[in-house]
Amino acid sequence: MAALMSRVGKRLRRIIQRPASVELTRYEALLPAIEKREPEIEKLSDEELTEAAANLREVGKWGDDQLVELGALGREAARRALDERAFDVQVLGTLGLLTGHVVQMATGEGKTLAGALAAAGYALQGKRVHVVTVNDYLARRDAEWMKPIFDLLGVTVGWVEPSRTREERREAYHADVTYGAVSEIGFDMLRDRLVTKAEELVQPEPEVAIIDEADSVLVDEARVPLVMAGSVDAGQADEEVANVVRRLRLGLHYETDKDGRNAWLTTAGSSVVEKSLGGIDLYSESGDGQDRLAAVNVALHAHALLERDVDYLVRDGKVQLINASRGRVAELQRWPDGLQAAVEAKEQVPPSDRGEILDSITVQALMARYPQVAGMTGTAVAVAEQLREFYQLEVAVIPPNTENIREDAKDRIFASPSQKLRAIEEEIARVHETGQPILVGTQDVAESEELAEKLAKVGLECVVLNARNDAEEAEIIADAGRYGAVTVSTQMAGRGTDIRLGGKDGKDRERVAELGGLHVIGTARYPSSRLDDQLRGRAGRQGDPGSSIFFASLNDDLVLQNAPDIPEGIESDSETGEITDVAAHRQIKHAQRVAEGVDLEIHRNTWRYTRLIERQRTELLAHRDKLLRTDLAKEQLEKGAPEKFKELSEAVDDEAKVEQICREIALFHIDQLWSDHLAFLTDVRESIHLRALARETPLDEFHRAAIPEFHKIIPETEKRSIASLEEAEITENGIDLAASGVRRATSTWTYLVHDNPFDSDAEQALKKVRSLLRRKKD
Structure with a gap:
């Protein structure tokens, strides 16, 4: 009876002190068994310890016995490699991660070691593991720091960072455990999305992700898109407009809303701008007024809403954005190109390259690609509901090893x-x-x-x-x-x-x-x-x-x-x-x-739109993979343009080369159509608030526009591929693909798109513009 009351009391305390967290009793019950195994494992040589870990690979589905064995082996490996015996709470954290939870461990409680032991556990189950960090420094540091433990457990480890070559990345991803910053892992996925030969892929299929600082990655940065762009030309802002806007004054020429998301010209400001630009009418429905209005709006946002040393730095002749949630420079982060160019014009620095977006994915969608996700952070309970809503993850609160006396x-x-x-x-x-x-x-x-x-x-x-x-x-x-x-x-x-x-x-x-x-x-x-x-x-x-x-x-x-x-x-x-x-x-x-509620609603709204895009991406990638790995492209072109295909086969006396030419054509068109589809969806989202004015549901209207367009992509890919082959000039060397219009970007680069400061309040902005138009007509 006393034991029962104790358990009930303990459970009540957990509910009161740690709401939205899972029960740890099952894992706590394994700790004595782990400790009991220690004396036996201490007697093993390094080789015998590695062999004992290898035996775990032979087991099918793991149960409590395997968790106990891993806990004991991992504790001994840490003691030998780092001279650190894992505390019970670190072992508890490891067990929580191995059972697919987000574990909350206080700062300084040893999350890095718990994460490494869990990664080894997943690897010994035959699963490939990505340990996802918030920056490149931590990825390399943790991989090198934990490597002696992985070595003793017979688990291979690697890491990725921006300076690594394609071959080094491939090698790192084919290790049992790979450490990498969330952006770097995402960029490698996007790069793989554009290869034209299967052997150029660097990432195997995703299996398990263990996320460090899980609340930062899964909540704070969930809606940040990672972008792959191809070169077009330098982004040019309207210098004349930038010079005019630079002279405008708040309260006289323009106003901003209370939350700093929108800026708009006053009647006096409109007059000054129109006069300075040669007497044009910014609000006319014809002429270059509308083009100039768009340039003025972007320049005004750069001038009024983005502050140097708060939102960005100017360093080495470049505008570098500051990641607000981390307080550090976001090396490859930029605003959508028009705004980026406007800020560069504002600061009078050379414009950066403008790119055509080839593909993009949000951090949340990237993490959703993993069949199994676990995470660790010091502050998970506060976002427990979001972790459950967006990722179906539960929080396990690990008690501190020593009571906090701060x-x-x-x-x-x-x-x-x-x-x-x-x-x-x-x-x-x-x-x-x-x-x-x-x-x-x-x-x-x-x-x-x-x-x-x-x-x-x-x-x-x-x-x-x-x-x-x-x-x-x-x-x-x-x-x-x-x-x-x-x-x-x-x-x-x-x-x-x-x-x-x-x-x-x-x-x-x-x-x-x-x-x-x-x-x-x-x-x-x-x-x-x-x-x-x-x-x-x-x-x-x-x-x-x-x-x-x-x-x-x-x-x-x-x-x-x-x-x-x-x-x-x-x-x-x-x-x-x-x-x-x-x-x-x-x-x-x-x-x-209120601020937390606003962020949650933005996250929720972003995911409502992104979910459809991700379903479409998954379907399209499956088809692209068939084109990449099979002779599907050859079959389609042979059937669709038999005479031209026969001419190609006779000119190129190499079946593998003919197959690759067909593949290059088909992959070019499917990639181009996906890029066009993303641009189309962006346009739809930017104008979707106009549908709300007609009392239509914006999300329904987005789906209504997006789904039929997507279903055109695969048939259109085949149609365009056949047309490219039909129009191609075939010589004894095959086809000049570039001359046939099959031209990929001369260079590509990746970056993160900073939240557009005026996009999320598009409806408010529209109201401001309509108000100005009415004023102008009056």
Whole structure:
């Protein structure tokens, strides 16, 4: 009876403390058996340990006995290879991953080792595993760091990064376990989508994905499209328009909406622009007014809504976008070409190449290609419902190895950002006097550098980690816990490096611990509570002492964009501007909840449209694969253009070469038609809100337009392929494919498309344009 009550009590505590998480009792029950196996496994030689792991490959479907064996073998392999005996919670995390969950493990609890042991477990079941990271640095670091463990378990490991050749990538993907950044794995999939010979493929069929920082990849970046483009020419913005827009002033010539997603000309602004462009009518239905209006709108968005050192940097003569969720430069990320060119014109830098989009896929759709997905992160419970809704994944909360003793102070709220910043400076100076290390989390590059300048003026030196120097991030973060250190960082989510008290060598650990450990300061609440928790989680790792405090203002962007209607009666201190009223705390939490809700709805809406595209992609790829791997293209052309095919066969006395020529023709046309289809779908989505004005459901209308067009692709591929062969000039060397119009892009490149800041509110934008048109006619 007592045991039953204990189990019930434990289950109730789990429900109260960890909502939306799966029961761990089954996995916890295996821990004693794993520990019992340790003495026997310790006696094995390295070769015998490898052989014992190999025996697991012979088992069909795994049960608890195999999980126990893997846990014991993995623990011993880690002890020998890294001199680290995996804690029970790390083994528990491994078991959670092996059973297809997203495991929540606190910062510093050893997710990397748990992920490696789970990857080895899947590999020993005969499955090929991709360990998906948030950046290239972590992919290489973790693969090299964990390799000795994989070697002892008889599992091969590789990694991919941008500098690797096609052959190196193929070799990495054919290892049992492959580490790679989510973007790099996605780009390789897109590159494979364009090959014309089966032997050029680098990726085998996807089987298992273990995702590090799963909430960041599966939620924050889920709707980010990865794009493969082919060269066309340099993107040209209208320089005359850019020069005119540069002189416009907010409030006089243009207005912006409260959430910073749209900008539009006022009547005065329209007049100035029209006069400056030679007296044209921007809103006329004929002439070049409409073309110029599109250029003006794009230039205005670049000028009014995109801020240097917040949304992008200008470095080495190039515009480089900042990934807001990671606080670092997104190396290959860009806006859709018109906006990219407009920002380049705004900053007066050379235009980058403009490309025709050959293919694209969202991160969410990329992950949906894997039959089995598991993940790990420090903050999964907060997005448990989204993980269930979009990926059918459940969260398993792993308790910390040592109780968290970090002290989280109540937020300090101020009336204005300037008063808040002054209080932050005072807090840093006060804590720094004691020698306690400080980590400050800021919202963007501009804020981090402004704070660093202010600290320097009062003699407080700090190390700044932002998108300008993220290449040195590991070194900077590793040393942020040394005595007297002050580190200012733009975004700590996904940095992937633990902060050790006393610095990376830990020599001053006891001294720093006595002072209270790492002190974390947040300069504002993030749009997501998970990002707050990830910043906080940098302190108090593995039972270390630590503390955290967030500063906020009722005029922070988070509040102004999501909950600007401040309740009446909230008063601030006349000298410091500090607000103690509980209503202010409620307002900031409300603003954060609104921001999270908006993001969820955008994610949900994006996936509604993307699901159809992905079903179409899967169907088309199956047909393309037949063209690539079989003689289907030859059969179609032989049947559709028998005389021309006979002429080709007689001129080219090599059946394999004839087959490849037919394949090249068919693959060119199916790729071109898919590219055209994606462009068509983009146009449909951009205009779909007009359907809502006619009281039609936009999603239904999107499906109604997209499905018939897709069904034309495969028949049209065959028709165009036959026409290309019929029109081709055949010589004794075969066909000049390029002369026949079968011309692929001379160069290709990949990039991530940054969220278009005005696309998601297209309907609002349309209202603004219609209002302006009415005003113009009046």
